[in-house]
Amino acid sequence: MRSYIVLGGGGHAKVLMEILRLRGLDVLGYTDPHSSVPIGDSQCLGNDDLVESYSPETILLVNGLGSVGDNRKRKQIFESWKEKGYSFATVIHPSAILSPDVVLGEGVQVMAGVIIQTGTKIGVNSIVNTRATIDHDAKIGHHAHIAPGAILSGNVTVQDGAHLGTGVTVIQGVSIGKNSIVGAGAVVVKDVEENVTVAGVPARRL
Numbered sequence: 736m737r738s739y740i741v742l743g744g745g746g747h748a749k750v751l752m753e754i755l756r757l758r759g760l761d762v763l764g765y766t767d768p769h770s771s772v773p774i775g776d777s778q779c780l781g782n783d784d785l786v787e788s789y790s791p792e793t794i795l796l797v798n799g800l801g802s803v804g805d806n807r808k809r810k811q812i813f814e815s816w817k818e819k820g821y822s823f824a825t826v827i828h829p830s831a832i833l834s835p836d837v838v839l840g841e842g843v844q845v846m847a848g849v850i851i852q853t854g855t856k857i858g859v860n861s862i863v864n865t866r867a868t869i870d871h872d873a874k875i876g877h878h879a880h881i882a883p884g885a886i887l888s889g890n891v892t893v894q895d896g897a898h899l900g901t902g903v904t905v906i907q908g909v910s911i912g913k914n915s916i917v918g919a920g921a922v923v924v925k926d927v928e929e930n931v932t933v934a935g936v937p938a939r940r941l
């Protein structure tokens with residue numbers, strides 16, 4: 736069985752470490768150049784360079800960087816470690832309910848209370864955060880973040896790098912463009928283009 740290293744020591748990393756512990760997995764610790772204190776029973780290992788003292792075959796990485804809108808840094812962390820030959824763990828809280836046919840890419844993180852319905856596919860390194868629900872046949876791209884409590888109706892598309900803020904509601908069949916941000920609490924009733932920020936009810940460009 737491989738051991739796990741969490742990259743980062745902030746709030747998102749803390750939540751992930753708890754899931755790993757609940758799953759009974761072997762967590763070596765977390766990386767954070769600005770900290771030395773344990774989080775729960777996980778030790779701080781130092782900065783990210785420490786990872787390279789383990790061979791890629793012996794460990795799995797967990798991307799512990801959270802995001803409040805811009806997912807580029809998370810993407811950069813994922814891609815740089817992939818280039819060095821390392822793999823990322825897919826992390827699923829035991830309370831999450833996923834249809835058996837849901838397809839999750841490498842490194843996807845599914846937090847407590849999430850529901851993901853049949854026919855849904857989620858790309859690499861995406862987060863489905865606490866109590867979000869994704870209904871049937873959704874297509875979620877790579878490096879996306881569905882923040883806590885978001886509700887996606889059926890057949891929704893979320894393109895690469897998009898961020899759906901806390902409590903967002905998206906009606907059926909709508910597409911959210913690449914790297915766009917949907918502000919917390921918005922109700923999305925029509926397609927959102929790429930690289931824009933929308934908010935409000937109904938959602939409009941800020």
Ligand SMILES: CC(=O)SCCNC(=O)CCNC(=O)[C@H](O)C(C)(C)COP(=O)(O)OP(=O)(O)OC[C@H]1O[C@@H](n2cnc3c(N)ncnc32)[C@H](O)[C@@H]1OP(=O)(O)O
Binds near residue numbers: 803883921
């Ligand atoms: C576990 C976790 O914590 S995961 C983290 C989850 N966090 C999120 O999802 C955060 C999502 N981010 C937001 O909602 C942000 O407010 C954003 C991205 C929409 C806007 O952020 P910024 O670009 O910094 O905008 P800023 O705060 O300067 O506000 C600009 C204007 O938009 C308004 N505004 C900001 N956010 C929203 C929103 N969600 N809905 C409606 N209006 C908003 C502001 O009131 C302000 O209006 P004003 O000019 O009349 O005063």
